[in-house]
Amino acid sequence: MKFKLAFSLISLGLLSFKPIQGEDPPKKKADNYVKPKYIPVPLGAIKPQGWLKDQLEIMLKGTTGHLDEVYSKLKDDNGWLGGKGDSWEETPYWLDGAVPLAYQLGDAALQQKVLKYINWVLDHQRPSGYFGAITKAEREGKEITLQHPENGDDWWPKMVMLKVLQQYHAATADKRVITFMEKYFNYQKEALKTVKIGNWTEWATSRGHDNVLMAQWLYGINGDKSLLELADLIQKQSFQWSNWLGNRDWVINAATYQNDDQWMSRHGVNVAMALKTPAIDYQRSGNPRYLKDLKVGFKDLMTLHGLPMGIFSADEDLHGNLPTQGTELCATVEAMYSLEKIIEITGDETYMDALERMAFNALPPQTTDDYNNKQYFQMANQVQISRGVFDFSLPFDREMNNVLGMRSGYTCCLANMHQGWTKYTQSLWYKTDGNGLAALVYAPNVLKTMVNGQEVTIKEETSYPFEDEINFVFSSKKAVIFPFHLRIPAWCNEAKIMVNGKEIKSAKGGTIAALNQKWNNGDKVTLKLPMTIATSNWGHNSRTIERGPLVYALKLEEKWEKGNNKVEGDYFSVYPKSDWNYGLLESIIADPAKNLSVSFKPMPQNFVWNLNSAPIEIKAKGKKIPNWKVVDGVARQPVSDRSGVYKGEVNNEVETLTLVPFGFTKVRIVAFPVVK
Known part of the structure; x- marks a missing residue:
């Protein structure tokens, strides 16, 4: 994600939108407020066990517990501790996952570490109610007041820090958080009349719903109707995502165009964050139209841009449903958080299924075993992890978007990835x-x-999802x-x-x-929960094998190579040691249960998402497609006809293929052509 770029509302086309009927509820809004269907338990009430505890303990030992020690941007003179260093989104991103981890594992050292930042933020709220890192204007001797809110800085990073404070309150019930937020929201309500939500960057315009969510959370605690008025004001100044998601043209255009026109409205992470907007608007207004917008938008998104592992393409833009498009790690964890909030507000089980599919398939492969390296973009059909341009809409000149590294690609994901497993744990x-x-x-x-x-x-x-x-x-x-x-x-x-x-x-x-x-x-x-084997249809008439919430990919032994880029540091490339270019036999699609066999191994004592830990395998029959080759680092999908069968050259020999759950793989085929 590019930082601090300003875009006008006109360039985004916001002025051409038609507001949906009833979008602006009457001023007396408390009567329309919808209580959440499900209420979160206190943070720390849920203690992970088994494989989930193993995963969180890995995170504690790795970057979630120590990012401030190993990443210079956070380590050096941090702006969220009063320094001149990072004052933007990355420190709050990291805390957004480190805070829940500290209380889920009951780790006193990490609790003390995150409390250092939380205390600084709480203790350095300005008299006006403004908070955040010390601004350039303040260093020049100016004050941030209601008369001069322009001396502040971007609204967006504060939205993430509000999420951090809300989680800290959920763990400790520290009353300072409530007083702090009340004071800040009173300031914000007045300041937004002068410095609108997009005054500094368009990121805040695109992500204002996160601000609205926190205002409505506080309303649920203190019942102050002015918070709903603030939520309305922020919503009006922000991108109209509910209207956008309910309008089918947007997702079609996103599949068609990859230029600069309105790119922020198809930016994958923006979309992932925005998925919860209709639910948030429904909570505030009680207008059922928003639930329809959500249903239409999510279905269209996953139909035109969905990938087998449960997430949509986002490299960085939405980019269609071919299994060789990429997905940014930030998009996965933010989409998960959106689904968690949607579940809380609506209680719709559709989004519970979607959350599990993302968590168990899309999330695990995009980090290394030690949780110290991440992949900016992963592909569904990923036959090598390496430097290259590939088919991404944001390829980067340094060609580092696909490798596994601490600082490869944009480092927003290095800071933001920590909320994935921790917030899933909180949603149990x-x-x-x-x-x-x-x-x-x-x-x-x-x-x-x-x-x-x-x-x-x-x-x-x-041991779910590995047992039923x-x-x-x-x-x-x-x-x-x-x-x-x-x-x-x-x-x-x-x-x-x-x-x-x-x-x-x-x-x-x-x-x-x-x-x-x-x-x-x-x-x-x-x-x-009996798990039956099934197949599903994806881009270019490809097929994926599923069992329960897990999707299965071809098991390929891995060859790892370490490299170094002078700008982005150490990284890993991964290549397959065996052939990958297989199609599944047509008989499997006709009767998966009859033509696939499942075998189980004991769960490992120290669970890691890698091939050695995979407790389930599926045996399938396939044939090699000799002309399916890597071109420019990409295994572009063979095209099947309407019957779903690939018509090109296929070897006569039938071979036995071993498939494992997608989450345990780094290189793989998951969307297979079908052959006779």
């Missing part, structure tokens, strides 16, 4: 409106929280009655739910199953 449990508990996405963990005035602990015992059974074991001093919600994924035809070994309910996929009863100490709920 919610409170329900009826004072119950809801498990909406799954992974091993332990929840400890208060229900009806009593402490309840639930241990979620599972999840056990919830209840602990409490006394019996307690409350509703317990369980999501049944859409890919599951029929789930079985047992209590203490006795089947009490079956439930169809794409629903929320509710158990409302008295829970005793030692009770165990077992959720069985």
Whole structure:
């Protein structure tokens, strides 16, 4: 992402938009405010276990726990500690993942580290209510007041820091955060009359919804109606994403044009962040039109730009659905956060399925095992990781967008990647409106929280998504009655739910199953989610093999090579040691269950997302396509006809292919041509 570029609203075409009917709700807005469907539990109430704990502990040892020590931009004279160094988005980005990690793992050292930044921000709020790094005007002796808000600096980095403070409050209930935000939002409401949301950069115009989200969060705590007035004001000054997402032309144009015209409105990370805007607007207004905008926009986005691993192309622009387009790591973690907020507000299980698909497939392969290096753009069909231009809309002259490095490509992703796993962990449990508990996405963990005035602990015992059974074991001093919600994924035809070994309910996929009863100490709920093998259709009539929430890619042994760029530092390239140019037999598509076999290995004690840890393999039959070759570093997809079969030259020999879950691969084929 390019920093501090200014774009006018006219150049973005905002003035030509037609506002949707009812877009500006009446001034008395509190009556229209919609309470969230699901309420987050306090940060730290969910403790990761099993493979998820292994992943978070790797992050703690790696850059999530130590980015300020190994990355000079954050390390040197940091502006968020009063210095002249980074005062932009990267320090808040890092804290946005480091803060939840510190409290999920209960790590005192990381808590003290992040608190240093939080305390500086809280302690250095200006009398006017403004906050942030010391500005150039302030160093010249000027003050940031309501009379002179122009002495401040860009609204955008503050939006990220507000998310950091909100999470810190969720962990500690520190009352300073509420007072701080009230004072800042009072300042902002007046200052925006003079220095609008896009006064300094268009990033703030594109991302104003993150500011709106925090204002509405505070309204949910203190009920101050002026916060909804502020939210309306920010929304009016920001890019009209709800209208944009509901208007089908935008996603079609994004698939067609890759020029400078309105590029910020198809910038992949902007779109990922903006997905939650209709839900935020719905929460404030109660207007159901926004939910329709969300549904239309998300479906169109994934239809025209979706990739098999559950994310859309974003290299940096939206770039169609061919499996050789790239996706920026920032786009994945921001899309996950958007889905998490959508789930919270709407309770729509569609977005729960989408969140799991992104988390288990798109997120893991884009970092190294030690969480110290990242890949700016990853491809679905990625037969080599190397320097090159490839087919990206932002290739870079240094050709470093595809390699695995700490500083390769833009370093926004180095700072921002930490929110992916930590916020997914925080989304494992919610409170329900009826004072119950809801498990909406799954992974091993332990929840400890208060229900009806009593402490309840639930241990979620599972290796999901690598197995289809999840056990919830209840602990409490006394019996307690409350509703317990369980999501049944859409890919599951029929789930079985047992209590203490006795089947009490079956439930169809794409629903929320509710158990409302008295829970005793030692009770165990077992959720069985049978995973069937299926195939799905992607760009150029390619096919992907799926089982449950996981998609499967060709297993290729890897050859790693270390390099160095004088500007972007050390990096890794990865190449396959074996052939990759295979098509799947047509019989597999006709009957996947009959023609594919699944095998399992024990979960490793120290789990890492790499080939050695993959606990599942699928055997498939295929034939080699000799003319499918790497050109300019890209394995461009062979075209199939309407029947879905590749008509070019195919070898006669049938070979056995081994597939593993996409998340364990670095080089792979996941979208296969189909051959006879």
